[in-house]
Amino acid sequence: xxxxxxxxxxxxxxxxxxxxxxxxxxxxxxxxxxxxxxxxxxxxxxxxxxxxxxxxxxxxxxxxxxxxxxxxxxxxxxxxxxxxxxxxxxxxxxxxxxxxxxxxxxxxxxxxxxxxxxxxxxxxxxxxxxxxxxxxxxxxxxxxxxxxxxxxxxxxxxxxxxxxxxxxxxxxxxxxxxxxxxxxxxxxxxxxxxxxxxxxxxxxxxxxxxxxxxxxxxxxxxxxxxxxxxxxxxxxxxxxxxxxxxxxxxxxxxxxxxxxxxxxxxxxxxxxxxxxxxxxxxxxxxxxxxxxxxxxxxxxxxxxxxxxxxxxxxxxxxxxxxxxxxxxxxxxxxxxxxxxxxxxxxxxxxxxxxxxxxxxxxxxxxxxxxxxxxxxxxxxxxxxxxxxxxxxxxxxxxxxxxxxxxxxxxxxxxxxxxxxxxxxxxxxxxxxxxxxxxxxxxxxxxxxxxxxxxxxxxxxxxxxx
Ligand SMILES: Cc1ncc(COP(=O)(O)O)c(C=O)c1O
Numbered sequence: 001x002x003x004x005x006x007x008x009x010x011x012x013x014x015x016x017x018x019x020x021x022x023x024x025x026x027x028x029x030x031x032x033x034x035x036x037x038x039x040x041x042x043x044x045x046x047x048x049x050x051x052x053x054x055x056x057x058x059x060x061x062x063x064x065x066x067x068x069x070x071x072x073x074x075x076x077x078x079x080x081x082x083x084x085x086x087x088x089x090x091x092x093x094x095x096x097x098x099x100x101x102x103x104x105x106x107x108x109x110x111x112x113x114x115x116x117x118x119x120x121x122x123x124x125x126x127x128x129x130x131x132x133x134x135x136x137x138x139x140x141x142x143x144x145x146x147x148x149x150x151x152x153x154x155x156x157x158x159x160x161x162x163x164x165x166x167x168x169x170x171x172x173x174x175x176x177x178x179x180x181x182x183x184x185x186x187x188x189x190x191x192x193x194x195x196x197x198x199x200x201x202x203x204x205x206x207x208x209x210x211x212x213x214x215x216x217x218x219x220x221x222x223x224x225x226x227x228x229x230x231x232x233x234x235x236x237x238x239x240x241x242x243x244x245x246x247x248x249x250x251x252x253x254x255x256x257x258x259x260x261x262x263x264x265x266x267x268x269x270x271x272x273x274x275x276x277x278x279x280x281x282x283x284x285x286x287x288x289x290x291x292x293x294x295x296x297x298x299x300x301x302x303x304x305x306x307x308x309x310x311x312x313x314x315x316x317x318x319x320x321x322x323x324x325x326x327x328x329x330x331x332x333x334x335x336x337x338x339x340x341x342x343x344x345x346x347x348x349x350x351x352x353x354x355x356x357x358x359x360x361x362x363x364x365x366x367x368x369x370x371x372x373x374x375x376x377x378x379x380x381x382x383x384x385x386x387x388x389x390x391x392x393x394x395x396x397x398x399x400x401x402x403x404x405x406x407x408x409x410x411x412x413x414x415x416x417x418x419x420x421x422x423x424x425x426x427x428x429x430x431x432x433x434x435x436x437x438x439x440x441x442x443x444x445x446x447x448x449x450x451x452x453x454x455x456x457x458x459x460x461x462x463x464x465x
Contacts, residue, residue, distance in 0.1 A: 047236030
C-alpha cells in the first residue's frame, strides 16, 4: 500500500491539508466488489457514506451497480442526482426529514426510494406523509441483529411491524435490512460463524413470512454475505478502504484509495515535528494514539492534537524539513472524507490537477431548480451578461443617434475625419468603443477556472442559507 502512496508526483501542486483519492485504486476496489458477488451487480447496494461523491457513484454506475444505500437525505439526493436508480435511505426518518424525503421523491420520480422502519410510530408517520398515490413508499424493516444501535430484534415485534406495514395500505414492505456492524472478529471462522447464525434467522423469517429483498452487512462481512444467494450486500468502506480495516481484515482484497496530504509546519524540538493535520482535517473519533499513520515515519508517536495542529515525536525529526509533504492514512476514512469539500485526484501515480466534490458532506440537499453551480458556469454567465450589456448599449445608441441625427436630404452634410458626422458618431464611434470595451473585458476581466473542479458545495451551502 505504501509503495503506491510513496511515489506520488506533483504533490507540490496540492495545498495541505488535502484529501487525495487514487482513482486507479478506486477502480480496482469497485472491480473487487463486483468480483466478490461473481459479477452479479444486482446484488450490490454499496453505502455512499464513505465517499459522498457523485463521481464515485458514476464509476459504480459504469461498473453496472445501480442500487445504493445512503444515511442522510443529502446522500440520497446526491445518488438520485447522479443517476442512481434505487436508493435505500438506511436511517430512521423522522421530523422534517419525512417531508424532505417526500420532496426528494417528487423531485426524482424516476428513482426508487426506500427507507427503514423499526417502530410502529415510524410506520404511522410515514403512512400519513406518503399516502398511496401512484406508487407506495417502499419500507425495509431494520432488524437489530446484535449491534443494538437501531432496529427491532427478531421475534414478535418484527411480525407486528410487518402486519402494520401491510395494513397501512400506503406503504410497501420492501424486505429486511440487517446491518451487522458489530461483527469485527479478526478470526475469519468466527466472523463467518456469526454471519451463518444471522443468515439462519433471516432464512427462518423469509420462509415463514417472505421478504422481497434482504440487505445485509458492511465491509467486514461482505465476502460471507456475498456467498449467500439472494442476499444484497451493502459494504461502504470497500470503495476507499482504510488502515483500520486493512489491519483488521487482511482477508479482504481492497486497497487504500484515499489518504491525506499534510506538511511539516514546525519543528518544536525534542525530536518533535508539527503537521498541519488538526482534527478539522482528520477525524478524531478514534483514540488519540490510533488516529492515523504517516506513510514514511514508522516510529511516529502522537503527542498532541488540536484544531489545525498535530504534534508527533519521531527519531527522524532531524531529517524532516519544514514544508516537507507527507502522506497520512486516517484509521477511519469515512468521517475524514466528510471534513473536506473536495478530493485531489491521482492517476498513474501523479496528481492530475482534477478534483472531485464531496457533495453530500453538506446536509442540505441541492434542489433541482437552482442553476448549475460550478464556478466556470457562474463566471461564464456573469461574463455573458456583461458582453450583452455592452452591445445592447451600442445597439440602442446606434439606433437612437441615427434616428435623431441620421442622414437628411434637407441638411448639409457635416464631416468628421472625412466621414459624415452622423455616420461617425452614430455608427463608427459606438462600434469602436463597444469593440474596445469588449477586448478590455475579455483580456482583463474574464476569469480562468479549471473546468474539471466539480464544486457543488457552494451551491448547497447557499441553499442551506
Ligand atoms: C447501515 C450501514 N450499512 C452499511 C454500512 C457500511 O459498512 P462498512 O463501513 O463496514 O463498509 C454502514 C457503516 O456504517 C452502515 O451504518
